Amino acid sequence: MSKAKFILKEPNSKEETLIYLLYNYQYKRFKYSTGEKINPKFWNKSTHRVKATKQFTEYPEFNARLDKIANGINNAFRKLLNDGIQPNNINIKQALEIELSDHILKPNRLTFFRFIEEYIEESKLNKKAGTIKVYNTVFTHLKEFSKKQNRLIDFDMINLEFYNQYLGFLKKEQNLANNTIGKHIKTIKSFLNEATERGINTNLDFKSKKFKTISEEADTVYLTVDELKEIEKLDLNDIPRLDITRDLFLIGCYTGLRFSDFTQINPENIIDNSIIEMRTRKTNQRVSIPLHKTVKSILKKYNNKLPKAYVNQKMNVYLKEVVGKAEINELIETTITKGGKVEKNTLPKSKLVSTHTARRSFATNLYLANVPSISIMKITGHRTESSFLRYIRVSQKENADKLLTHPFFN
Missing domain, CATH: 1.10.150 (DNA polymerase; domain 1)
Known part of the structure; x- marks a missing residue:
């Protein structure tokens, strides 16, 4: 068992001598100078404290300071163990000095x-x-x-x-x-x-500006309107798990809601069979979204009461299977910096789709359809157009095609 005790540097001295803290732990010994000095004639070798004597009237305060140092080393050692750190003389000294300042314990200081x-x-x-x-x-x-x-x-x-x-x-x-x-x-x-x-x-x-949050642009995909139509046409009646996954995903693609929201649409969220109104879970924003004809069709299929969603991880697995069945397998090159090294992979688009692809597809398809950014942002919740433009997925070719309709090029 770890135990603290105090010893004199020169126990036979006729003058004041330093007091050392000795702490034995795990078959090791930690020695630390307390900075306190005492004449050995006032020292009790049995209690390792100053004698209670009228010749040294400040003994209560002196011993109280030693007690606080003893408590400090015990606290420091315990915290190291609690934090999963193997104690040694170096980190015990660091931990003790955090506990002490001028040998006065600071019990309220949080590490x-x-x-x-x-x-x-x-x-x-x-x-x-x-x-x-x-x-x-x-x-x-x-x-x-x-x-x-x-x-x-x-x-x-x-x-x-x-x-x-x-x-x-x-x-x-x-x-x-x-x-x-x-x-x-x-x-x-x-x-x-x-x-x-x-x-x-x-x-x-x-x-400091150098203490920065690093990032790189993620290689994410979106599904075009034509690809969404191919997914919608799939006959999945014999595979209920894929049928449900497909239907919920399409609602996300045509509402721009997050997974945590589009899987929680209830009849009371449907207003006049034309608008979805709800408060989003992540941002607590109230949104109003026009019902796309595909969403109306899916809601009618389930009498406005959507089936219970699978957990996000499982739905992502099923979703890749759904998109694969729709033969959406364009090869996409992805790049990611991992472990400090750049890794490149080429995968079919179906393998890169997740539930979040729904929200990104919604934003990108509306942008390509010339819906004003501010109108889309009212639904997606982006606060600035610059953050919104980083979010959508538009290729150089798609951007050029979009510009062809602009008056400047006509």
């Missing part, structure tokens, strides 16, 4: 990791399960990095050196894609912003 733990618990009360999952994933990687570095990661260590080392860790050790790494950095910055606003963090190095 970076402790703040994240408490913030995640707090967020469970008002944030979605998906957000909490992201927080936990980021926290797990931070703890793994800390363990590999064999040191505590605290607020004062979050600087450009940490940033560069952590990027290398996520790329080389975790083999993550650039966009995934970007999400990790974005989340860490959100933790730091929250801690700063609460007065817990005073280190603002993370606000």
Whole structure:
């Protein structure tokens, strides 16, 4: 069992001598100078504290300071274990000095990791399960990095050196894609912003322009109106799982709603059989969307009560099968930077389709049909036209075809 005790540097001295903290743990010993000095004649060798004597009237306060140091080392050691870090003399010293300042314990000071733990618990009360999952994933990687570095990661260590080392860790050790790494950095910055606003963090190095969220344009696809018609024509009556998947996906393609919304349309959301009105789950925005004839047909098929959707992951699997049956197999080259290396693949379009393709298809097809961007953005929820234009998928050829109808080229 780990135990702290105090010893004198020179127990036989006639003058004041330093007091050392000794901490035995896991068959190892940590020695630390407390900075406190005492004449050995006032020292109790049995209790390892100052004697209760009138000759040294400040003994209660002196012993209280030693008790706080003992509590500090115990807290530091326990926190290292709780954070999954193997204690050693270096990180124990770092952890102890976080606990102490001028040998006065600061019990209310939160470390970076402790703040994240408490913030995640707090967020469970008002944030979605998906957000909490992201927080936990980021926290797990931070703890793994800390363990590999064999040191505590605290607020004062979050600087450009940490940033560069952590990027290398996520790329080389975790083999993550650039966009995934970007999400990790974005989340860490959100933790730091929250801690700063609460007065817990005073280190603002993370606000440097060099402490940036990296990203690269993702190779995503959309389905053209003609391709959607081919999917709609499929006879899937004998395969209910694919029939349901196809119908729900098409509703997404013609409403622009996210998976979490287009799978939750109820009869009360249908107004006069001409408009869908609902409040979106992710952004809590109220949207009004005209009913496309395909959506009307599908709603009629189910008497305005859509069937229960499969979970997103399973629906993505079924969806690839549906699009494959529609023979939408144009070869698409994809590029992704993963583990710091550029990976290129060529896949049939059917393998790249997911439930989110529905929303992207809606936005792109309406844009190509010359629907004003602002009208589409009212549904998709994009706040700026620049972010909207990055979202849609228009090839150079499609952009040229669209411009042919512009008065400038006629």
